[in-house]
Amino acid sequence: MDFAPRIVAWQRQHGRHDLPWQNTRDPYRIWLSEIMLQQTQVATVIPYYERFLQRFPDVAALGAADQEDVMPYWAGLGYYARARNLHRCAVEIMRDWNGRFPPTAEAITTLPGIGRSTAAAIAAFAYGERSPILDGNVKRVFTRHFGIAGDPSKREVEQRLWALAEAQVEAAPGLDMASYTQGLMDLGATLCTRGKPACDRCPMADSCIARRDGRQAELPTRKVRKAIPERETCMLVLQHEGSFLLQQRPEPGIWGGLWSLPEFDVADDPDSASRALGLEPEQRYELAAFAHTFTHYRLHIRPWLVPVRAVSLRESALPERWVPADKLESMALPAPVKKLLQGLVDAGMQNSLFTTSKT
DNA sequence: AAGCCGGGGTG
DNA sequence: CACCCAGGCTT
Incomplete structure (x- = not known):
């Protein structure tokens, strides 16, 4: 209850406000950061982000470049399909969207390499659209706060989490989606961390099921990992x-x-x-x-x-x-x-x- | 539903 | 070393 407004209030006072991709509503800059941040931590991304933006300052510059010119700016970041898709997106946006980034999360999802969560994050930050995200941070925050056991990558658990994510937005009319989305990420990245969650500083501690039951270390449920060949x-x-x-x-x-x-x-x-x-x-x-x-x-x-x-x-x-x-x-x-x-x-x-x- | 796709941070 | 990270796509 009252979940989203408390996240927003906390974000405004204690969240992160000076990351290189914040304080802008430029969809291109937001989009680039979201793609780089897929499965990649903030500190790793920052220097890559700065270099990339300097070389390709807008979607037109990226769309006009050869993929060959793009790859060096991604080398070392991993998941190189992200860079290839990023370039394909830029070409597609120039060709099919008249150089303007698609205006809704639903339209953004049609672009290569952008799924539901990334599209929602871009739409929330750039347009204030009321679409919830569900990334690694949110999965950790939600499984703990709502006491959801089971591997979050399993379809059944993931569907429950999506439903919870939608419910929090629907329960909060007039919600500042940019602050809320950023707040969820900030909470997961700075307080509700995997190893030692700082529950004593957490704004959600009084309603957190994992905190109540002392199960912070067990949630989210670890996935069973097979021996790697x-x-x-x-x-x-x-x-x-x-x-x-x-x-x-x-x-x-x-x-x-x-x-x-x-x-x-x-x-x-x-x-x-x-x-x-x-x-x-x-x-x-x-x-x-x-x-x-x-x-x-x-x-x-x-x-x-x-x-x-x-x-x-x-x-x-x-x-x-x-x-x-x-x-x-x-x-x-x-x-x-x-x-x-x-x-x-x-x-x-x-x-x-x-x-x-x-x- | 499971596998593929990287590199780095953290404990 | 194990585990995880602002996931998405293919099979």
Whole structure:
């Protein structure tokens, strides 16, 4: 009872008001922030957001750009389909909406990469539309406050939460939707956190079921996570006169659209893998293996440094490019590849990096 | 309904 | 290390 107005009152006094995407009603800026913030924390997003906005200040600038020019500004953020969809949206808005962002949450949902919650957030912030959100923060706040057990990603539980979200808005005529939506996010991000919720400072503590029953640690119910599989790959660091050979990853798929190192099966060897690309190895150095963990599997990477003489390449299914060391910064590289190449460049290709020498 | 898609922060 | 984060799309 009285849920939404209390959230608003708390937000105005204790919420966040100076995030880079606040204090604007520009749908473009709001939209960009919502996409970047999908499954990504605020502190991670901020520098990406600033860089992106500087390069693409409005939907016209983004729509006029090639996707190729967009990807470097997303490299390292993850979920690269978000960037591809963002660019598709901009093209679509310029073509189908006369350059104006769609005026309702329902219309916004038709755009690629924007679901119900993201559309509602954009509509609430930009237009004040009375559409509720249901993101990770809201799921945590609601499951605790209303004592909803069960994995929130399950359809049945999620439907209950959507119904609760709708009910809170309907029960509050004249609600300031921007403040309410921001308040839910702020509460989840700053007080009703996963680990140690600050119930002593929470404006909803007196009506919170989890608080009453001492079940804050059990809600929201954890999802049962299966053991993640292990995968293994070898990567070729083909090097010629200070440049590295990069291949553009196909989409869809992991790292789609990013530039990565050529890979070969662990059963094969770096020399034949290099020759398969039309390159003759001068040497081959096994670099230190390392692991990279994704949400759904762990990838063991075994990199080989292979200096080559000729740079004539064979026909390849993937776009390929020789990239000088000092131009790597401008390329859209997967995080582990960036780390690997940066390490090589920073160390000046010194032998200390090699676990084993020539084989 | 379940799997796919990343990287980083947190405890 | 496990778990989670301003989720959405495909199968």
